[in-house]
Amino acid sequence: MIAEQIALLKELQTYDLRILALKxxxxxxxxxxxxxxxxxxxxxxxxxxxxxxxxxxxxxxxxxxxxxxxxxxxxxxxxxxxxxxxxxxxxxxxxxxxxxxxxxxxxxxxxxxxxxxxxxxxxxxxxxxxxxxxxxxxxxxxxxxxxxxxxxxxxxxxxxxxxxxxxxxxxxNKAALSLYEKIRGSKKNDLAIVQIRAETCSGCFMKLPSSVMENVRKGKEFVLCENCSRILYL
Ligand SMILES: [Zn+2]
Missing domain, CATH: 1.10.287.1490 (Helix Hairpins)
Known part of the structure; x- marks a missing residue:
């Protein structure tokens, strides 16, 4: 369920970035x-x-x-x-x-x-x-x-x-969309959902605590970076 929404949000973000570049x-x-x-x-x-x-x-x-x-x-x-x-x-x-x-x-x-x-x-x-x-x-x-x-x-x-x-x-999903929009609105480069690379948020480059990594792996809910508040995915 979360994985599916994450995939949709990633795709949505691709469009948003293209739209921003065009504007x-x-x-x-x-x-x-x-x-x-x-x-x-x-x-x-x-x-x-x-x-x-x-x-x-x-x-x-x-x-x-x-x-x-x-x-x-x-x-x-x-x-x-x-x-x-x-x-x-x-x-x-x-x-x-x-x-x-x-x-x-x-x-x-x-x-x-x-x-x-x-x-x-x-x-x-x-x-x-x-x-x-x-x-x-x-x-x-x-x-x-x-x-x-x-x-x-x-x-x-x-x-x-x-x-x-x-x-x-x-x-x-409506709740997922509104979370995404809220984060996107507060970010100047329009990134609301970011990949974890080497246990690091690729939005703000903060090393993620093991509890956060654990939650992302479970995939039961959206997990946000504690530093930049972006949605994280693996
Ligand atoms: Zn971050």
């Missing part, structure tokens, strides 16, 4: 995709920020170009005025202004060239990041498809195992 796999399978998704989101945000910076830099360059054009216009006016200067003082003041303007305009030109170089570099960097992001997005959608397919298989396996377990549990 763990189902829970952990999407984690890699989740991480990749978060990485892509972070990189996309970074790229958006960079684009804004590039736009701001471009705006600043355009402003400087406009300023340069205005100053070049001023320069032309001064040069015209130079031809019409009436006094020496007026003439030398204009010359000085022209000289200063030429200098500042030349500085503006150099700065504009620098800005163009900077923007080229930014555009190139953006292009690289964009194509990397595209690759990652493709990888992500492939991974998502693969994982969705695998999840579907795992879930159908889980349903199958759970149905088999349900059928089996109907054959187990």
């Amino acid at each position: 763990n796999r189902i829970d952990t399978l999407p984690l890699g995709v989740k991480q990749l998704k978060e990485k892509i989101e972070k990189e996309s945000k970074g790229l958006e920020e960079k684009k804004k910076e590039t736009q701001a830099a471009e705006l600043a360059r355009r402003k400087l170009e406009l300023e340069l054009r205005e100053k070049e216009e001023s320069l032309r006016k001064f040069q015209l005025q130079l031809n019409e200067a009436k006094t020496n003082k007026e003439y030398s003041t204009l010359l000085q202004q022209i000289k200063e303007l030429k200098e500042t305009n030349s500085q503006r030109e150099s700065r504009i060239l620098e800005m163009l170089d900077e923007q080229d570099a930014l555009h190139q960097q953006e292009g690289k990041e964009l194509s990397l992001l595209k690759e990652e997005n493709e990888k992500l959608s492939e991974e998502e498809k693969r994982i969705a397919a695998e999840l579907e298989i795992l879930k159908s396996q889980l349903t199958e195992e759970a149905n088999k377990r349900k059928l089996l549990s109907a054959n187990v």
